[in-house]
Amino acid sequence: MRDYAALLKECGLKATFQRMNMLESIEKSGHMSIDAIYDEVVKIHPSLSLATVYKNIILMVDNGVLIEVPIEGKKSKYELSKEDHIHLVCTECGEVEDRPHMKETDSVLHTLTHSEHFKLEKQQINLYGVCRKCQMEVAS
Amino acid sequence: MRDYAALLKECGLKATFQRMNMLESIEKSGHMSIDAIYDEVVKIHPSLSLATVYKNIILMVDNGVLIEVPIEGKKSKYELSKEDHIHLVCTECGEVEDRPHMKETDSVLHTLTHSEHFKLEKQQINLYGVCRKCQMEVAS
DNA sequence: ATATGTGCAAAGGGTTTGCAGATAT
DNA sequence: ATATCTGCAAACCCTTTGCACATAT
Numbered sequence: 001m002r003d004y005a006a007l008l009k010e011c012g013l014k015a016t017f018q019r020m021n022m023l024e025s026i027e028k029s030g031h032m033s034i035d036a037i038y039d040e041v042v043k044i045h046p047s048l049s050l051a052t053v054y055k056n057i058i059l060m061v062d063n064g065v066l067i068e069v070p071i072e073g074k075k076s077k078y079e080l081s082k083e084d085h086i087h088l089v090c091t092e093c094g095e096v097e098d099r100p101h102m103k104e105t106d107s108v109l110h111t112l113t114h115s116e117h118f119k120l121e122k123q124q125i126n127l128y129g130v131c132r133k134c135q136m137e138v139a140s
Numbered sequence: 141m142r143d144y145a146a147l148l149k150e151c152g153l154k155a156t157f158q159r160m161n162m163l164e165s166i167e168k169s170g171h172m173s174i175d176a177i178y179d180e181v182v183k184i185h186p187s188l189s190l191a192t193v194y195k196n197i198i199l200m201v202d203n204g205v206l207i208e209v210p211i212e213g214k215k216s217k218y219e220l221s222k223e224d225h226i227h228l229v230c231t232e233c234g235e236v237e238d239r240p241h242m243k244e245t246d247s248v249l250h251t252l253t254h255s256e257h258f259k260l261e262k263q264q265i266n267l268y269g270v271c272r273k274c275q276m277e278v279a280s
Numbered sequence: 281a282t283a284t285g286t287g288c289a290a291a292g293g294g295t296t297t298g299c300a301g302a303t304a305t
Numbered sequence: 306a307t308a309t310c311t312g313c314a315a316a317c318c319c320t321t322t323g324c325a326c327a328t329a330t
Contacts, residue, residue: 014284014329049287054320061213070210072264073201086249088258099252105245109226109267112239118228119270124212126266127249130259154304154309189312194295
């Protein structure tokens with residue numbers, strides 16, 4: 001659990017309770033949609049407005065505090081910024097899990113983009129499939 | 141240029157002019173948003189409805205004729221189904237280019253998911269950055 | 281003290297839906 | 306001939322915006 005207040009202030013954003021609670025929920029869950037964030041934080045802040053959540057998501061993505069994870073056929077989820085990693089997206093339950101980004105893959109992709117004269121800024125690897133838990137549930 | 145009529149009939153979809161023109165536009169362009177598809181096809185079919193485009197996109201994605209390419213901060217684009225490949229997404233002009241999927245990467249990802257007991261269905265590698273053309277324009 | 285942020289309500293835009301007429305098979 | 310598809314218009318979100326009040330610094 002990080003120092004959310006410091007994280008926000010570094011970007012010139014005020015450390016409001018709304019924002020800190022949003023970050024805490026997101027970090028705890030890992031990856032959340034905007035609705036899920038609102039549902040979670042409104043429990044603590046009954047006066048929270050969905051508009052505030054939208055505004056803050058945009059601000060925090062623009063400032064690099066959050067990362068958007070676009071997902072096929074669904075709404076984007078958001079996660080705290082961290083070093084490159086791979087997403088395992090379960091097509092059954094919708095859960096997203098992180099896995100360490102692998103050096104072999106990384107170097108291959110850098111070589112590819114370098115030879116293309118493509119100025120690589122960010123990579124996003126999403127693997128879609130059925131997670132262990134959902135496989136077991138189907139079996140039972 | 142494929143046989144769009146056959147492609148559609150294989151899925152049990154009727155080969156209408158609207159659908160075939162959509163597929164032709166998408167294949168020609170490579171990757172298109174829904175709006176772009178509508179703008180292109182309505183030139184040929186002035187009576188085309190945006191609702192028809194939406195309905196057909198959903199149908200063709202569900203039937204595996206099209207693939208959705210979700211993109212950070214933007215609306216999804218759609219491409220014809222083809223074997224796995226990498227997307228280079230230009231953050232300046234928004235263009236998406238395909239690159240062959242690399243065997244090294246592929247085997248690493250399969251190893252990873254296998255060891256996780258994650259039943260891999262589909263992989264999606266998006267590399268965001270500035271394409272060659274946009275780099276040159278900034279320079280000039 | 282003041283620039284920012286929040287909440288509300290309204291506006292805006294994208295997407296979906298229902299239905300009657302048209303079309304592919 | 307008939308199941309499917311299209312186009313239209315309305316409905317339905319989700320998301321954004323403007324503004325007055327509240328809050329962090």
